Amino acid sequence: MKELTLQIKPVGNHCNLKCTYCYAAPFKSSKFKILKLDILDEIIKQAFSITDNLIISWHGGEPMMAGLDFYKNYMKIVKKYKKQNQTIINMIQTNATLINDDFAKFFKDNEFIVSVSLDGDEKSHNKNRLINHKLGSFNNVMNGVKILRKNGINPPVIATVTQSTYNDGIKNFEFFVKNGFKEIKYSPVYDSNNDNFSISSDLWSQYLINIFNKWLKLRDYEIKVREIDEILMWFAKKPMSLCANRGMCSKWISIDENGNFYPCEYLRSTNSYGNIKCNTLESIFYSENYKNFVEKINYLPNKCRNCKIFSICHNGCPATRINNRNEIHSQGVYVYCEQRKKLFDLIDKICN
Secondary structure, eight states: OOOEEEEEOTTTTOOSSOOTTOSSGGGOOSSOOOOOHHHHHHHHHHHHHHOSEEEEEEOSSOGGGGOHHHHHHHHHHHHHHOOTTOEEEEEEEEOSTTOOHHHHHHHHHTTOEEEEEOOSSHHHHHHHOBSSSSOBOHHHHHHHHHHHHHTTOOOOEEEEEOTTTGGGHHHHHHHHHHTTOOEEEEEEOOSOSSGGGOOOHHHHHHHHHHHHHHHHHHTOTTOEEHHHHHHHHHHTTOOOSSHHHHTOGGGEEEEOTTOEEESOGGGTTTOOOEETTTOOHHHHTTSHHHHHHHHHHTOOOHHHHTOTTGGGTTTSOGGGEEOTTSOBOTTSEETTHHHHHHHHHHHHHHHO
Protein backbone atom coordinates (compact mmCIF):
# COMPACT_ATOMS: atom_id res chain seq x y z
CA MET A 1 0.00 0.00 0.00
CA LYS A 2 1.48 3.33 -1.08
CA GLU A 3 0.13 5.32 1.85
CA LEU A 4 -1.90 4.57 4.98
CA THR A 5 -3.40 7.01 7.45
CA LEU A 6 -4.29 5.85 10.93
CA GLN A 7 -6.36 8.13 13.12
CA ILE A 8 -5.55 6.90 16.61
CA LYS A 9 -7.76 8.03 19.50
CA PRO A 10 -5.70 6.94 22.52
CA VAL A 11 -8.38 7.96 25.05
CA GLY A 12 -11.32 7.60 22.70
CA ASN A 13 -13.70 10.54 22.96
CA HIS A 14 -12.74 11.55 26.49
CA CYS A 15 -11.87 15.22 26.83
CA ASN A 16 -11.07 17.75 29.53
CA LEU A 17 -13.35 20.33 27.90
CA LYS A 18 -17.12 20.41 27.54
CA CYS A 19 -17.65 22.02 24.13
CA THR A 20 -21.32 22.66 23.49
CA TYR A 21 -21.26 21.50 19.86
CA CYS A 22 -19.23 18.32 20.42
CA TYR A 23 -20.39 15.52 18.11
CA ALA A 24 -18.24 12.96 19.94
CA ALA A 25 -19.88 13.14 23.36
CA PRO A 26 -22.52 10.44 22.67
CA PHE A 27 -19.75 7.96 21.77
CA LYS A 28 -17.73 8.54 24.95
CA SER A 29 -17.34 5.40 27.04
CA SER A 30 -18.37 5.60 30.68
CA LYS A 31 -14.87 4.74 31.95
CA PHE A 32 -11.69 6.63 31.11
CA LYS A 33 -9.20 4.32 29.46
CA ILE A 34 -5.87 4.73 27.65
CA LEU A 35 -4.95 2.56 24.68
CA LYS A 36 -2.71 -0.24 25.93
CA LEU A 37 0.88 -0.16 24.73
CA ASP A 38 0.84 -3.78 23.62
CA ILE A 39 -2.12 -3.01 21.37
CA LEU A 40 -0.36 0.10 20.06
CA ASP A 41 2.76 -1.98 19.43
CA GLU A 42 0.75 -4.44 17.34
CA ILE A 43 -0.92 -1.62 15.38
CA ILE A 44 2.39 0.03 14.44
CA LYS A 45 4.03 -3.30 13.67
CA GLN A 46 1.22 -4.24 11.28
CA ALA A 47 1.08 -0.76 9.73
CA PHE A 48 4.75 -0.81 8.72
CA SER A 49 4.28 -4.30 7.31
CA ILE A 50 1.77 -3.06 4.71
CA THR A 51 2.98 0.46 3.86
CA ASP A 52 6.23 2.40 3.58
CA ASN A 53 4.47 5.75 4.08
CA LEU A 54 2.55 5.94 7.34
CA ILE A 55 0.60 8.93 8.61
CA ILE A 56 -0.61 8.94 12.20
CA SER A 57 -3.29 11.45 13.19
CA TRP A 58 -3.65 11.61 16.98
CA HIS A 59 -7.17 12.65 17.81
CA GLY A 60 -9.85 12.59 20.48
CA GLY A 61 -11.55 13.76 22.56
CA GLU A 62 -8.30 15.23 23.77
CA PRO A 63 -5.38 12.94 22.83
CA MET A 64 -2.93 14.64 25.21
CA MET A 65 -4.90 13.13 28.11
CA ALA A 66 -2.96 9.93 27.37
CA GLY A 67 0.07 11.62 28.95
CA LEU A 68 3.61 12.31 27.83
CA ASP A 69 4.95 8.88 28.82
CA PHE A 70 2.45 7.27 26.44
CA TYR A 71 3.88 9.22 23.49
CA LYS A 72 7.47 8.59 24.55
CA ASN A 73 6.73 4.86 24.57
CA TYR A 74 5.04 5.23 21.20
CA MET A 75 8.22 6.68 19.69
CA LYS A 76 10.17 3.68 21.04
CA ILE A 77 7.68 1.43 19.25
CA VAL A 78 8.15 3.37 16.01
CA LYS A 79 11.93 3.02 16.23
CA LYS A 80 11.51 -0.72 16.75
CA TYR A 81 9.54 -1.30 13.54
CA LYS A 82 10.32 1.54 11.13
CA LYS A 83 12.86 0.62 8.47
CA GLN A 84 15.28 3.12 6.96
CA ASN A 85 13.35 3.43 3.69
CA GLN A 86 10.04 4.03 5.45
CA THR A 87 8.52 7.37 6.40
CA ILE A 88 6.16 8.44 9.14
CA ILE A 89 4.30 11.69 9.73
CA ASN A 90 2.79 12.38 13.15
CA MET A 91 -0.02 14.90 13.52
CA ILE A 92 -1.92 15.77 16.67
CA GLN A 93 -5.11 17.78 17.04
CA THR A 94 -5.30 19.31 20.52
CA ASN A 95 -7.24 21.92 22.45
CA ALA A 96 -3.78 23.02 23.80
CA THR A 97 -4.96 23.37 27.40
CA LEU A 98 -2.62 20.58 28.57
CA ILE A 99 0.48 21.85 26.78
CA ASN A 100 3.53 22.34 28.97
CA ASP A 101 7.23 22.75 28.18
CA ASP A 102 7.92 19.02 28.35
CA PHE A 103 5.14 18.18 25.91
CA ALA A 104 6.08 21.03 23.57
CA LYS A 105 9.75 20.02 23.54
CA PHE A 106 8.75 16.41 22.82
CA PHE A 107 6.59 17.49 19.88
CA LYS A 108 9.41 19.65 18.50
CA ASP A 109 12.12 17.01 18.93
CA ASN A 110 9.96 14.34 17.27
CA GLU A 111 8.65 16.58 14.46
CA PHE A 112 4.97 16.31 15.36
CA ILE A 113 2.64 18.56 13.40
CA VAL A 114 0.56 20.18 16.15
CA SER A 115 -2.80 21.77 15.29
CA VAL A 116 -4.73 23.75 17.88
CA SER A 117 -8.50 24.10 18.16
CA LEU A 118 -9.29 27.79 18.59
CA ASP A 119 -12.55 29.32 17.39
CA GLY A 120 -11.43 32.95 17.32
CA ASP A 121 -11.04 35.76 19.83
CA GLU A 122 -11.92 35.36 23.49
CA LYS A 123 -15.60 36.18 23.06
CA SER A 124 -16.15 33.83 20.10
CA HIS A 125 -14.06 30.97 21.49
CA ASN A 126 -15.67 31.06 24.92
CA LYS A 127 -19.19 30.82 23.50
CA ASN A 128 -18.79 27.10 22.92
CA ARG A 129 -15.41 25.77 24.08
CA LEU A 130 -15.83 25.48 27.82
CA ILE A 131 -13.75 24.04 30.65
CA ASN A 132 -16.97 23.43 32.49
CA HIS A 133 -20.50 24.52 31.70
CA LYS A 134 -19.66 28.18 32.43
CA LEU A 135 -15.92 28.88 32.24
CA GLY A 136 -14.39 29.43 28.80
CA SER A 137 -11.04 27.90 27.81
CA PHE A 138 -9.60 30.79 25.74
CA ASN A 139 -6.84 31.86 28.16
CA ASN A 140 -5.76 28.25 28.68
CA VAL A 141 -5.53 27.67 24.92
CA MET A 142 -3.55 30.84 24.28
CA ASN A 143 -1.15 29.91 27.07
CA GLY A 144 -0.62 26.54 25.35
CA VAL A 145 0.04 28.31 22.05
CA LYS A 146 2.57 30.59 23.79
CA ILE A 147 4.44 27.55 25.16
CA LEU A 148 4.44 25.83 21.75
CA ARG A 149 5.87 28.93 20.10
CA LYS A 150 8.52 29.27 22.80
CA ASN A 151 9.63 25.78 21.83
CA GLY A 152 9.73 26.50 18.10
CA ILE A 153 6.24 25.39 17.02
CA ASN A 154 3.80 27.88 15.50
CA PRO A 155 0.70 25.67 15.24
CA PRO A 156 -1.98 25.79 12.57
CA VAL A 157 -5.35 26.75 14.03
CA ILE A 158 -8.62 24.94 13.36
CA ALA A 159 -11.66 27.14 13.94
CA THR A 160 -15.07 25.56 14.28
CA VAL A 161 -17.82 27.82 12.90
CA THR A 162 -21.36 27.69 14.26
CA GLN A 163 -24.43 29.88 13.99
CA SER A 164 -23.34 31.70 17.15
CA THR A 165 -19.93 32.66 15.72
CA TYR A 166 -20.91 33.02 12.06
CA ASN A 167 -21.19 36.83 12.09
CA ASP A 168 -17.72 37.16 13.62
CA GLY A 169 -15.90 35.65 10.64
CA ILE A 170 -13.85 38.65 9.55
CA LYS A 171 -13.18 39.78 13.10
CA ASN A 172 -11.86 36.34 14.00
CA PHE A 173 -9.79 36.08 10.82
CA GLU A 174 -8.17 39.40 11.73
CA PHE A 175 -7.60 38.08 15.24
CA PHE A 176 -5.74 35.02 13.90
CA VAL A 177 -3.57 37.15 11.63
CA LYS A 178 -2.82 39.72 14.33
CA ASN A 179 -1.85 36.94 16.74
CA GLY A 180 0.66 35.36 14.38
CA PHE A 181 -1.19 32.28 13.10
CA LYS A 182 0.07 31.46 9.61
CA GLU A 183 -2.21 28.49 8.85
CA ILE A 184 -5.95 28.78 9.38
CA LYS A 185 -8.40 25.95 8.84
CA TYR A 186 -12.15 26.26 9.14
CA SER A 187 -14.61 23.57 10.16
CA PRO A 188 -18.32 24.36 9.79
CA VAL A 189 -20.64 22.47 12.09
CA TYR A 190 -23.27 20.43 10.32
CA ASP A 191 -25.73 18.22 12.20
CA SER A 192 -24.18 18.62 15.60
CA ASN A 193 -25.75 17.00 18.66
CA ASN A 194 -27.78 20.17 18.81
CA ASP A 195 -28.69 21.29 15.31
CA ASN A 196 -28.93 24.91 16.41
CA PHE A 197 -25.22 25.05 15.58
CA SER A 198 -25.35 23.92 11.93
CA ILE A 199 -24.32 26.18 9.03
CA SER A 200 -26.20 26.04 5.72
CA SER A 201 -24.46 25.90 2.34
CA ASP A 202 -25.54 29.46 1.45
CA LEU A 203 -24.23 30.85 4.73
CA TRP A 204 -20.98 28.91 4.39
CA SER A 205 -20.49 30.20 0.85
CA GLN A 206 -20.74 33.81 1.97
CA TYR A 207 -18.53 33.19 5.00
CA LEU A 208 -15.66 31.82 2.93
CA ILE A 209 -16.08 34.40 0.17
CA ASN A 210 -15.76 37.12 2.81
CA ILE A 211 -12.62 35.44 4.18
CA PHE A 212 -11.19 35.08 0.67
CA ASN A 213 -11.72 38.76 -0.15
CA LYS A 214 -10.11 39.77 3.14
CA TRP A 215 -7.20 37.39 2.53
CA LEU A 216 -6.65 38.89 -0.93
CA LYS A 217 -6.47 42.41 0.47
CA LEU A 218 -3.80 41.36 2.97
CA ARG A 219 -1.39 40.37 0.18
CA ASP A 220 0.45 38.27 2.73
CA TYR A 221 0.84 34.92 1.01
CA GLU A 222 2.58 33.37 4.01
CA ILE A 223 -0.89 33.15 5.52
CA LYS A 224 -2.56 29.96 4.38
CA VAL A 225 -6.30 29.38 4.58
CA ARG A 226 -6.99 25.71 3.98
CA GLU A 227 -10.30 26.17 2.18
CA ILE A 228 -8.69 28.63 -0.24
CA ASP A 229 -5.41 26.75 -0.50
CA GLU A 230 -7.12 23.50 -1.52
CA ILE A 231 -8.50 25.18 -4.65
CA LEU A 232 -5.23 26.94 -5.42
CA MET A 233 -3.40 23.62 -5.10
CA TRP A 234 -5.84 22.09 -7.57
CA PHE A 235 -5.10 24.84 -10.10
CA ALA A 236 -1.38 24.24 -9.56
CA LYS A 237 -1.91 20.47 -10.05
CA LYS A 238 -0.45 19.76 -6.63
CA PRO A 239 -1.79 17.26 -4.06
CA MET A 240 -4.42 18.51 -1.65
CA SER A 241 -4.47 17.83 2.08
CA LEU A 242 -8.07 17.06 3.01
CA CYS A 243 -8.83 13.33 2.89
CA ALA A 244 -12.22 13.83 1.20
CA ASN A 245 -10.77 16.23 -1.39
CA ARG A 246 -8.14 13.65 -2.27
CA GLY A 247 -10.68 10.84 -2.45
CA MET A 248 -8.68 9.01 0.24
CA CYS A 249 -11.48 7.95 2.60
CA SER A 250 -10.81 4.30 1.84
CA LYS A 251 -7.15 4.65 2.95
CA TRP A 252 -8.05 6.06 6.35
CA ILE A 253 -8.58 3.89 9.43
CA SER A 254 -9.71 5.16 12.84
CA ILE A 255 -8.73 3.22 15.97
CA ASP A 256 -10.20 3.84 19.41
CA GLU A 257 -8.84 3.17 22.90
CA ASN A 258 -10.14 -0.41 22.80
CA GLY A 259 -8.48 -1.27 19.49
CA ASN A 260 -11.70 -1.09 17.47
CA PHE A 261 -11.37 -0.22 13.76
CA TYR A 262 -13.63 2.25 11.92
CA PRO A 263 -13.40 4.12 8.61
CA CYS A 264 -13.12 7.45 10.47
CA GLU A 265 -14.39 9.19 13.57
CA TYR A 266 -17.38 10.71 11.77
CA LEU A 267 -18.65 7.37 10.45
CA ARG A 268 -18.16 5.04 13.39
CA SER A 269 -21.86 4.82 14.30
CA THR A 270 -22.74 3.00 11.06
CA ASN A 271 -19.49 1.25 10.12
CA SER A 272 -17.08 -1.12 11.84
CA TYR A 273 -14.09 -3.12 10.64
CA GLY A 274 -13.59 -5.18 13.79
CA ASN A 275 -10.87 -5.13 16.45
CA ILE A 276 -7.07 -5.51 16.42
CA LYS A 277 -7.42 -8.53 18.72
CA CYS A 278 -9.41 -10.40 16.05
CA ASN A 279 -8.54 -8.69 12.77
CA THR A 280 -5.29 -7.54 11.17
CA LEU A 281 -4.96 -4.15 9.50
CA GLU A 282 -4.30 -5.87 6.19
CA SER A 283 -7.41 -8.07 6.47
CA ILE A 284 -9.60 -4.97 6.70
CA PHE A 285 -8.99 -4.19 3.05
CA TYR A 286 -10.32 -7.60 1.98
CA SER A 287 -13.35 -7.67 4.27
CA GLU A 288 -16.98 -7.38 3.21
CA ASN A 289 -17.47 -4.44 5.57
CA TYR A 290 -14.66 -2.58 3.82
CA LYS A 291 -15.99 -3.38 0.36
CA ASN A 292 -19.46 -2.20 1.40
CA PHE A 293 -18.01 1.02 2.79
CA VAL A 294 -16.02 1.74 -0.38
CA GLU A 295 -19.13 1.13 -2.47
CA LYS A 296 -21.08 3.61 -0.34
CA ILE A 297 -18.50 6.39 -0.39
CA ASN A 298 -17.88 6.00 -4.13
CA TYR A 299 -21.55 6.59 -4.88
CA LEU A 300 -21.75 9.16 -7.66
CA PRO A 301 -24.94 11.28 -7.82
CA ASN A 302 -26.07 12.57 -11.21
CA LYS A 303 -25.11 16.06 -10.06
CA CYS A 304 -21.45 14.97 -9.79
CA ARG A 305 -21.09 13.10 -13.08
CA ASN A 306 -20.13 16.06 -15.25
CA CYS A 307 -19.06 18.47 -12.53
CA LYS A 308 -15.91 20.42 -13.41
CA ILE A 309 -14.66 20.37 -9.83
CA PHE A 310 -15.38 16.72 -9.01
CA SER A 311 -11.64 16.01 -8.70
CA ILE A 312 -11.37 18.69 -6.01
CA CYS A 313 -14.44 17.45 -4.16
CA HIS A 314 -15.25 13.75 -4.74
CA ASN A 315 -18.74 14.55 -3.43
CA GLY A 316 -17.31 15.73 -0.14
CA CYS A 317 -17.13 13.97 3.19
CA PRO A 318 -19.55 11.00 3.35
CA ALA A 319 -20.52 12.13 6.87
CA THR A 320 -21.98 15.38 5.51
CA ARG A 321 -23.91 14.20 2.48
CA ILE A 322 -27.67 14.60 2.45
CA ASN A 323 -30.37 12.76 0.48
CA ASN A 324 -33.50 14.23 -1.09
CA ARG A 325 -35.27 14.04 2.30
CA ASN A 326 -32.57 16.29 3.78
CA GLU A 327 -31.23 13.42 5.88
CA ILE A 328 -27.54 12.62 6.30
CA HIS A 329 -26.82 9.68 4.02
CA SER A 330 -23.56 8.55 2.41
CA GLN A 331 -25.36 8.08 -0.90
CA GLY A 332 -26.47 11.67 -1.05
CA VAL A 333 -24.93 14.94 -2.22
CA TYR A 334 -22.31 16.85 -0.23
CA VAL A 335 -24.15 19.44 1.83
CA TYR A 336 -21.66 22.18 0.89
CA CYS A 337 -21.63 21.36 -2.82
CA GLU A 338 -22.86 24.80 -3.92
CA GLN A 339 -20.46 26.52 -1.52
CA ARG A 340 -17.49 24.80 -3.14
CA LYS A 341 -18.68 25.73 -6.62
CA LYS A 342 -19.11 29.39 -5.72
CA LEU A 343 -15.69 29.67 -4.08
CA PHE A 344 -14.08 27.78 -6.96
CA ASP A 345 -15.71 30.05 -9.57
CA LEU A 346 -14.59 33.16 -7.68
CA ILE A 347 -10.96 31.99 -7.43
CA ASP A 348 -11.02 30.72 -11.02
CA LYS A 349 -12.19 34.13 -12.23
CA ILE A 350 -9.35 35.89 -10.41
CA CYS A 351 -6.66 33.37 -11.34
CA ASN A 352 -7.61 33.24 -15.00
